[in-house]
Amino acid sequence: MAAAIARTATTWDDAPVALLDGLQQSALCELQTLLQDGTAFALESHFKFLADTAGSQFAAKVGAGIAHLYMDALGYAWRANAICLSSTLDPHADFIYGGGNASGHGVVLAEAHGSFARDASAAKIVNAAKRKYIKQVKPYVAKSSPFGAIIHGYSVAFGSKPTVAGSFLAVSETQISKLRKRTPPPSAPPRDVPLEGTPASMALATHRSNFLLMGAPDISDWIDWVRLPDSAPPERSDVPFLxxxxAGRTYLAASPRLPRLGGPPWWIEDFFDHHYWWRFAPRARLSPSCHPGSDFGWFVIEEKxxxxxxxxxxxxxxxxGVGPPATMRLPTVEPTGFALSARDRIAEPDADEPYQYALFRDGLALLGEPFRGRLRDLVVWSPNEGMSTG
Incomplete structure (x- = not known):
């Protein structure tokens, strides 16, 4: 939940990096303050002290996170903000997704809704999902977007009673008409379906948010430069990654820029015990104003x-000079740590305790216990040369 809310809080294609960083930190602070730990969704008792607008805003953030978990589990790996659909105040869905069953055909819309009300019920959440779909999704299905044709849409509604553990989830989506099976004539050769890449604009928007969450703003700056023709180029310096x-995979993490002690490139075997790590490691723990001593983990990305x-x-x-390509061929991974069924997919490779982490389809992961990871080496990304061993 923490990772999903942070991701949706930073899905604004053109917003300044500093603003997005503040928004996602604020969202995580609220999440830690207002949600109980446990197997069932439950709000803390002091949620009742929030003003109506503050409670509604928090519910909207949680609803967006739930919607993102649902869309990722369905197979949609890439996302962008749907603000591009309208330049007016006309209501529209929150996010555009690509990948999954939409690959090679277009993109899909997703509207997110969250509600924490005393009279919340399954029926009301179902009605909210249907109402939001009709008003904010359906008018845009079969229309065009900067990321491709909109071929399908979802409205995901989530709700809970503030004083009772448990929650309600409902989804309304575009109805798919069943086509009659037609037998092709004997002379008609079978058609090969070309392998389509990810729309480059959507991949760039997704990874802009990912590397911001990882604490690698240099990468986000380069993404902005290739997306915005009139922007000034960033400094062409190498970016190191740990x-x-x-949990059986290799990840890349943003490398904190620590004081060098002389000699060869800086390295330290007991990196996790170094006092600078607690100060500089991105998202290792929240700022002192957000519950000192508590943490959500460390954002990293699967190496491949x-x-x-x-x-x-x-x-x-x-x-x-010729502009970004139309598509990018990028790998995806099977999500871990959440699922559409009650059974979570959590890897347990030779461990007494399950690893606590969430891995999303595009490769971004939130490691809840980074201390259990084993540091291997340092790699370097060059704007000119790409990835190389440091």
Missing amino acids: RLNY AGAEFLNALSGVIGDR
């Missing part, structure tokens, strides 16, 4: 997913 093993995107980004930087 490579670590965790991260490295292939960064190499593709270097290619776009080198070819900026």
